[in-house]
Amino acid sequence: NAGVTQTPKFQVLKTGQSMTLQCAQDMNHNSMYWYRQDPGMGLRLIYYSASEGTTDKGEVPNGYNVSRLNKREFSLRLESAAPSQTSVYFCASSSDRGKNEQFFGPGTRLTVL
Amino acid sequence: GEDVEQSLFLSVREGDSSVINCTYTDSSSTYLYWYKQEPGAGLQLLTYIFSNMDMKQDQRLTVLLNKKDKHLSLRIADTQTGDSAIYFCAASGAGSYQLTFGKGTKLSVIP
Numbered sequence: 001n002a003g004v005t006q007t008p009k010f011q012v013l014k015t016g017q018s019m020t021l022q023c024a025q026d027m028n029h030n031s032m033y034w035y036r037q038d039p040g041m042g043l044r045l046i047y048y049s050a051s052e053g054t055t056d057k058g059e060v061p062n063g064y065n066v067s068r069l070n071k072r073e074f075s076l077r078l079e080s081a082a083p084s085q086t087s088v089y090f091c092a093s094s095s096d097r098g099k100n101e102q103f104f105g106p107g108t109r110l111t112v113l
Numbered sequence: 114g115e116d117v118e119q120s121l122f123l124s125v126r127e128g129d130s131s132v133i134n135c136t137y138t139d140s141s142s143t144y145l146y147w148y149k150q151e152p153g154a155g156l157q158l159l160t161y162i163f164s165n166m167d168m169k170q171d172q173r174l175t176v177l178l179n180k181k182d183k184h185l186s187l188r189i190a191d192t193q194t195g196d197s198a199i200y201f202c203a204a205s206g207a208g209s210y211q212l213t214f215g216k217g218t219k220l221s222v223i224p
Contacts, residue, residue, distance in 0.1 A: 004155075033210075040216060041216065042215055042217055043156075043201070043214040044214075045211055045212075048210050048211065050210050056210075058211065090155055090156065092156075099161070100144060100205045100210065100212060101146075101158060101161065102212060104148075104155035104156040104157070105155050107154070107155050
């Protein structure tokens with residue numbers, strides 16, 4: 001039982017390049033989330049998926065797209081990376097909207113030059 | 114929207130108790146959480162409290178909730194060097210998918 005896994009762990013991009021961050025969970029959770037963490041800013045929600053087939057914007061969705069491929073997988077795409085997207089990205093999942101106990105992956109550290 | 118505030122730094126001596134404080138603005142928040150983040154790692158859920166409770170104890174951890182003042186605290190008894198980490202407070206509204214996080218309190222434990 002691996003919990004929430006994320007790939008890659010580290011990535012360096014040049015401005016304008018694109019990439020997809022992958023996330024998978026093996027806990028049979030319905031809901032999945034993408035956050036970014038910046039120094040002094042805490043965690044900010046980019047997008048979430050309440051259930052398979054649905055996605056919704058969070059606090060900071062501009063410059064990102066997401067795909068809920070199936071119940072297990074939720075990917076985050078940067079179509080044209082910008083230096084402002086340099087951050088640590090965390091994926092999380094939860095089973096129960098009521099208690100909303102979220103389990104986090106180890107993160108992807110992204111640098112955009 | 115919801116706003117969650119925490120002090121940024123706390124330093125304690127090994128063996129002492131640590132108290133990390135948090136305030137939130139939305140009185141309809143139903144669950145409040147404490148997460149721990151060690152360097153280079155993701156967030157680990159430590160504990161949570163439902164809004165109709167005023168205290169929850171789990172081994173060395175005690176959570177106190179003052180709903181009237183919208184104030185949450187996390188007490189760590191007998192603090193150890195392994196407790197050094199960033200601690201995040203988070204709040205969730207009724208039926209909401211979204212958690213609102215504070216900026217995190219960096220706890221440093223002095224041996």
